[in-house]
Structure formats: structure tokens, C-alpha cells
Amino acid sequence: MNLVPRDQALLRLLEKTPATAAQILRASVSFDGDAFRDERRVRERLQTLARGKLIHAYPLAVAGGGLANYYKLTAEAYRVLHGPDATLPHRNFFAPLSPSRLFHTLGLADLIVHTLAAAHTARIVITGFHGENELALEIGPHRVCPDCHVQLAAGGKTFNILFELDRSTEPLDSAASTSIRTKLLAYEAYQDYVLGI
Numbered sequence: 001m002n003l004v005p006r007d008q009a010l011l012r013l014l015e016k017t018p019a020t021a022a023q024i025l026r027a028s029v030s031f032d033g034d035a036f037r038d039e040r041r042v043r044e045r046l047q048t049l050a051r052g053k054l055i056h057a058y059p060l061a062v063a064g065g066g067l068a069n070y071y072k073l074t075a076e077a078y079r080v081l082h083g084p085d086a087t088l089p090h091r092n093f094f095a096p097l098s099p100s101r102l103f104h105t106l107g108l109a110d111l112i113v114h115t116l117a118a119a120h121t122a123r124i125v126i127t128g129f130h131g132e133n134e135l136a137l138e139i140g141p142h143r144v145c146p147d148c149h150v151q152l153a154a155g156g157k158t159f160n161i162l163f164e165l166d167r168s169t170e171p172l173d174s175a176a177s178t179s180i181r182t183k184l185l186a187y188e189a190y191q192d193y194v195l196g197i
Contacts, residue, residue, distance in 0.1 A: 001052035003080070005032035007045070011077050013116070014055060016131055017109040018072045018097060021046060027113040030120035046071055054080065058096045060106075070097070070106065108132065108147055108165050115150055115161075125153045128160075137162075139193045142186035162187065 003011075009031035013019060019027070021042045028035040028042070036042045046069075049055045054077040057069040072095075073081075075088055097105050119126050128151030135149045148163040164183060 014073045023113045030116045127151045127153045137190045139189045142189045144186035
């Protein structure tokens with residue numbers, strides 16, 4: 001299958017996060033080549049990529065009734081991006097999202113899409129990216145894995161942004177490693193360590 005630069009950019013987006021056609025449309029302002037003009041054209045291209053076995057469409061119930069899809073890479077697309085001998089991520093990377101993770105993951109996708117589009121519009125270069133649980137910050141007894149890490153370069157400086165998306169699914173104040181309080185303590189400890197260097 002002949003991939004144009006916009007296809008490559010779309011696959012790189014889906015490597016960062018599963019996404020809906022509407023999210024892909026919003027992110028396309030940052031794609032190499034022309035942005036998609038409307039959601040219909042996005043869906044048409046997604047259908048072509050799905051026929052080429054580069055993406056997989058999973059059904060998604062829509063508020064108010066109806067069905068839509070969210071899209072994920074296939075192993076073949078991962079090899080297109082990283083070479084035929086690339087070590088594949090865990091099989092969950094390619095599998096449908098569990099219902100318990102769907103709301104959080106698509107909310108995180110909104111955040112990632114907004115960040116990519118806003119950075120592109122402001123001519124800020126994204127120099128690094130880690131998706132959910134791909135980066136571990138450890139300092140003393142504290143360990144936290146942010147939902148997303150984006151590294152930006154602008155004006156000769158580098159900025160790191162860590163995102164933690166709370167969907168009211170974690171306890172606020174407990175000793176659990178997933179509690180908001182514990183995560184905030186870990187981020188503050190890590191920030192104090194970095195500022196002290």
C-alpha cells in the first residue's frame with residue numbers, strides 16, 4: 001500500500017493513542033501534508049487503511065444513541081513505522097480497549113490531540129513523547145507513571161509536561177499508589193529533586 005506523508009502522520013498519532021475519526025480530524029492540522037477537510041474524508045481514509053490491514057476499527061457506543069469507531073494500529077502498521085524487525089509492544093497495545101478503560105483512554109486522546117494541534121499552531125516542536133505508563137518517575141520511596149509526558153522545544157529551551165487525567169476513578173486520600181494524594185506527593189518529590197540538581 002502506498003502511504004503518503006499524511007498517512008504516516010496518522011499512524012504515528014495512533015501509535016501515541018487510540019483515536020476516533022473526530023479526534024483524528026482535529027489532530028490533522030499537525031500532520032505532514034494537508035489536513036483533512038472533514039470527518040467524512042477521515043473515515044474514508046481510515047477505511048482504506050483498514051483494508052490495507054494497517055489499522056483496526058473498534059465499535060464505540062455514542063451518547064444519544066448510535067455507533068462510531070475508535071481506531072488502533074495493527075502489528076503490520078507498527079512494523080511500517082519501525083521497520084520489519086521491530087520488537088512489537090505487548091499484545092494489549094493492539095487489542096480493543098476494556099470497557100473500564102475506554103472513558104479514560106479517549107479522554108486522554110482528547111488531551112493528546114489538543115496538545116499536538118496547539119503546539120503545531122504555536123510552532124512549538126514536540127521533541128519527546130511517552131504514553132500512558134511508558135515513563136516511570138522514581139525518587140526515594142515515591143514512584144509514579146504519568147498518563148502522558150510531552151517534551152516541547154521553544155525559544156532554545158526544553159519543557160517537560162506531565163499529564164495525569166483524573167476521571168474520578170481513583171481515591172483522593174489513601175495510601176494506595178493510585179490515590180491522587182500519593183501521586184501528587186510523588187510529583188512534588190520528583191520536582192524538588194529536579195530543581196535541586
